[in-house]
Amino acid sequence: MFIVTIDSGTTNTRVRIWQDKRIIADACAAVGVRDSAKSGNLATLTAGIKDALDRALAQAENCTLDRCAIVASGMITADVGLCPIPHLSAPVDVEQLANGAVARHIPAIAPQPIWFIPGVKNALPQVNLANLDMMDVMRGEEAETFGLLALHAVHGPAVIVLPGSHSKFVKIDRQQRIAACATTMAGELLDVLTHHTLLAGSLNRQFAARLDRDYLLQGAEACRHTGLSRACFSVRLLDLFTDATHDQKASYLLGVTLCADIQAMKQSRALALTPDTRVVISGKPILQQALAALIAADPFFTADALLVDEDPARPLSSIGAIAVMEIIMRQATPHSAAPSDVVASGDPL
Ligand SMILES: O=C(O)C(=O)C[C@@H](O)[C@H](O)CO
Numbered sequence: 395m396f397i398v399t400i401d402s403g404t405t406n407t408r409v410r411i412w413q414d415k416r417i418i419a420d421a422c423a424a425v426g427v428r429d430s431a432k433s434g435n436l437a438t439l440t441a442g443i444k445d446a447l448d449r450a451l452a453q454a455e456n457c458t459l460d461r462c463a464i465v466a467s468g469m470i471t472a473d474v475g476l477c478p479i480p481h482l483s484a485p486v487d488v489e490q491l492a493n494g495a496v497a498r499h500i501p502a503i504a505p506q507p508i509w510f511i512p513g514v515k516n517a518l519p520q521v522n523l524a525n526l527d528m529m530d531v532m533r534g535e536e537a538e539t540f541g542l543l544a545l546h547a548v549h550g551p552a553v554i555v556l557p558g559s560h561s562k563f564v565k566i567d568r569q570q571r572i573a574a575c576a577t578t579m580a581g582e583l584l585d586v587l588t589h590h591t592l593l594a595g596s597l598n599r600q601f602a603a604r605l606d607r608d609y610l611l612q613g614a615e616a617c618r619h620t621g622l623s624r625a626c627f628s629v630r631l632l633d634l635f636t637d638a639t640h641d642q643k644a645s646y647l648l649g650v651t652l653c654a655d656i657q658a659m660k661q662s663r664a665l666a667l668t669p670d671t672r673v674v675i676s677g678k679p680i681l682q683q684a685l686a687a688l689i690a691a692d693p694f695f696t697a698d699a700l701l702v703d704e705d706p707a708r709p710l711s712s713i714g715a716i717a718v719m720e721i722i723m724r725q726a727t728p729h730s731a732a733p734s735d736v737v738a739s740g741d742p743l
Pocket residue numbers: 403469472513531532533534535560577
């Protein structure tokens with residue numbers, strides 16, 4: 395039996411084919427829900443996923459589509475995705491995630507149903523301005539979270555940090571459930587500032603290759619003291635009036651943006667962090683090191699953060715999706731696709 399995992403976000407989709415817990419083929423497509431949101435239909439997204447699936451299948455020896463179970467996670471289950479599913483309300487464990495998965499026939503992609511994993515939201519009966527800070531959502535990171543828990547000896551209570559375009563801070567409770575999360579737009583912010591503002595000139599349109607800890611901490615301090623916007627402009631001043639290197643300027647900007655992340659994590663009423671809460675950081679090494687350095691320098695925290703390595707052979711999103719798929723296959727859940735579940739790519743959203 396082969397398992398195909400489809401990890402589809404806002405701009406990119408990755409298809410991997412697995413056999414015996416090993417990736418035997420993979421392909422990427424520059425499509426995501428941004429395409430369907432822009433066009434108002436699913437044609438580009440569907441065609442991109444199908445193309446990536448075909449390319450992956452062409453690499454996979456002895457594997458044909460009819461021998462595959464297919465499982466998908468990410469923004470693909472959002473209102474502008476291939477299979478809109480409401481978020482499950484936290485707390486959610488991996489079994490509940492599997493029970494909430496929906497099978498849907500999408501003949502333009504595969505003859506068999508695709509299992510879609512729902513996202514997770516914080517439990518809040520009604521959202522208003524007074525409690526907005528307690529609300530949060532994720533789609534895709536729930537699979538990554540359970541992937542991380544499957545691979546590493548992390549026991550709740552803990553907060554798992556998944557840095558990305560949207561950084562997620564995911565609270566795990568004692569029962570190894572997702573209890574709540576908080577999202578920031580640190581990755582997108584850093585990307586926009588580095589590539590699409592005046593700072594692009596000061597930073598040569600590049601992120602830091604190596605972390606300069608002093609500049610990181612100074613950037614964070616400036617953000618705390620003068621606010622995000624002024625601290626960002628200080629990168630230009632470093633460029634105009636000092637001989638700071640590229641890595642120093644880029645580390646400073648990293649400190650500015652991540653300072654706001656640490657603040658979000660500490661202030662979140664949904665995460666309810668205490669000084670001794672275990673913080674576990676995944677993601678790119680430079681982001682891990684930067685967040686760990688900011689936590690080490692922050693008197694609020696009494697414990698060092700734990701860094702977990704990313705293994706390209708065992709991507710968290712796929713490991714989590716496979717854990718969900720294995721539960722589905724074990725249970726042989728009867729709620730497979732009804733005829734009304736059939737989606738055609740030309741359907742309007
Ligand atoms: O659930 C939604 O609708 C989101 O917008 C969540 C988004 O932040 C993703 O988690 C990014 O990966």
